[in-house]
Amino acid sequence: MRTQVCIIGGGPSGLLLSQLLHRAGIASVVLERRSRDYVLGRIRAGVLEYGSVGMLEQAGVAARAHAEGLPHSGTYLAVQNEGFRIDFDALIGKKVMVYGQTEVTRDLYDAREKADGIVIHEVEGTWPHDLDTDAPYVTYTLDGTEYRVDCDFVAGCDGFHGPSRQAIPKDVLTEYERVYPFGWLGVLSETPPVSHELIYANHPRGFALASMRNPHLSRYYIQAPVDDPLDKWTDAAFWDELRRRLPHDAAEALVTGPTIEKSIAPLRSYVADPMRWGRLFLVGDAAHIVPPTGAKGLNLAISDVHYLFKALKLHYGQGDETGLDGYSQTALARVWNAIRFSWWFTTTMHRFPEQTPFDQAIQDAELRYLQASPRAQAALAENYVGLPY
Numbered sequence: 001m002r003t004q005v006c007i008i009g010g011g012p013s014g015l016l017l018s019q020l021l022h023r024a025g026i027a028s029v030v031l032e033r034r035s036r037d038y039v040l041g042r043i044r045a046g047v048l049e050y051g052s053v054g055m056l057e058q059a060g061v062a063a064r065a066h067a068e069g070l071p072h073s074g075t076y077l078a079v080q081n082e083g084f085r086i087d088f089d090a091l092i093g094k095k096v097m098v099y100g101q102t103e104v105t106r107d108l109y110d111a112r113e114k115a116d117g118i119v120i121h122e123v124e125g126t127w128p129h130d131l132d133t134d135a136p137y138v139t140y141t142l143d144g145t146e147y148r149v150d151c152d153f154v155a156g157c158d159g160f161h162g163p164s165r166q167a168i169p170k171d172v173l174t175e176y177e178r179v180y181p182f183g184w185l186g187v188l189s190e191t192p193p194v195s196h197e198l199i200y201a202n203h204p205r206g207f208a209l210a211s212m213r214n215p216h217l218s219r220y221y222i223q224a225p226v227d228d229p230l231d232k233w234t235d236a237a238f239w240d241e242l243r244r245r246l247p248h249d250a251a252e253a254l255v256t257g258p259t260i261e262k263s264i265a266p267l268r269s270y271v272a273d274p275m276r277w278g279r280l281f282l283v284g285d286a287a288h289i290v291p292p293t294g295a296k297g298l299n300l301a302i303s304d305v306h307y308l309f310k311a312l313k314l315h316y317g318q319g320d321e322t323g324l325d326g327y328s329q330t331a332l333a334r335v336w337n338a339i340r341f342s343w344w345f346t347t348t349m350h351r352f353p354e355q356t357p358f359d360q361a362i363q364d365a366e367l368r369y370l371q372a373s374p375r376a377q378a379a380l381a382e383n384y385v386g387l388p389y
């Protein structure tokens with residue numbers, strides 16, 4: 001088979017890129033290791049920057065987000081069970097939208113299907129070849145038969161564990177990494193959200209986050225040891241711990257019920273530089289990971305798609321290579337802003353096992369400053385709603 005852009009990975013970044021390319025008359029094939037149901041079963045991000053919503057509009061897949069997504073003009077921070085509000089709208093005139101990654105992905109799958117886009121599921125052994133030539137190709141196995149896709153470019157949209165980044169020679173790649181000494185235990189529950197806006201809580205027992213998917217579906221997280229066995233966290237144990245960490249009024253209002261998903265995710269900051277090697281372009285989690293505190297992972301994947309799509313349009317439309325040549329540098333500049341913000345917000349909101357009295361006093365001072373200073377709040381707001389592309 002031959003196509004113009006072979007996309008490895010059918011998560012949000014791969015699907016969005018293929019849908020945008022399709023609307024610009026550029027052919028692509030998406031290769032995905034899992035089934036569609038498996039991809040749609042992963043509960044992940046919940047908060048979209050409006051820049052991300054704009055990308056969904058450009059791709060023609062924003063109708064349901066606009067109808068069902070929840071615009072949020074602020075968020076609560078809490079310190080030792082007392083909350084205060086960061087008013088994005090009043091501070092900087094912007095909002096975010098709560099609309100789950102699962103729904104974004106579903107909308108994209110539906111659009112690809114309607115346009116007869118090629119998305120091949122349950123491929124095995126995907127590997128890109130000859131990336132440093134002008135005739136790259138990707139091989140994969142499906143039902144025991146090996147296939148080959150010849151293409152002009154390979155987009156590595158295959159997440160942190162995918163093969164694309166591994167195909168870049170070690171001596172070309174610089175990797176930056178910080179692993180945090182705790183994880184997030186996340187729960188999804190068919191209960192009304194405890195607050196109409198998100199609550200990020202700093203507490204001596206550890207961080208907690210109250211989020212939502214819609215008015216009937218809540219999403220909660222608590223900081224927990226990453227190697228805690230899940231069966232230690234019965235529903236009752238989870239709700240008790242969450243209640244202890246939330247602001248008092250929220251803890252009293254919390255409606256609990258059976259959980260329909262429960263998992264522990266590790267927290268990591270990671271950047272691969274460069275994001276381009278020859279005809280391979282890394283996109284999203286394949287190139288970088290942020291701890292989830294700033295709600296940046298999916299939004300960064302979407303901004304990478306913005307830069308790569310623009311560059312490919314320039315290449316195919318006008319024979320202009322400047323976008324492709326500048327992709328890595330342009331994408332990485334925005335990535336590092338989000339890496340910094342997510343690191344700062346994570347450091348400010350969590351209890352670290354090795355935290356000294358000095359570290360704790362600095363964290364307390366940081367939070368007091370945030371609570372008191374509209375300028376400090378504006379800096380948080382500007383990063384949280386998303387820096388411009």
Ligand code: FAD
Nearest residue numbers: 009011013033044045046158159284285295296297298299
């Ligand atoms: P992925 O979603 O990882 O997709 C990659 C795809 O490639 C997968 O479908 C995978 O199956 C496929 N693949 C892998 N290997 C191969 C192979 N060999 N061949 C073919 N296909 C392959 N981000 C936010 O912006 N806001 C949030 O609020 C937020 N909250 C989060 C909460 C949690 C608990 C977690 C875990 C993440 C959260 N994130 C959040 C991060 C966000 O989910 C990711 O950044 C996002 O999924 C990245 O999209 P992607 O398409 O780059 O990668």
Ligand code: DHB
Nearest residue numbers: 045046211292293294295
């Ligand atoms: C959600 C996840 C996040 O990491 C975050 O910062 C905000 C919300 C969520 O899953 O709803």
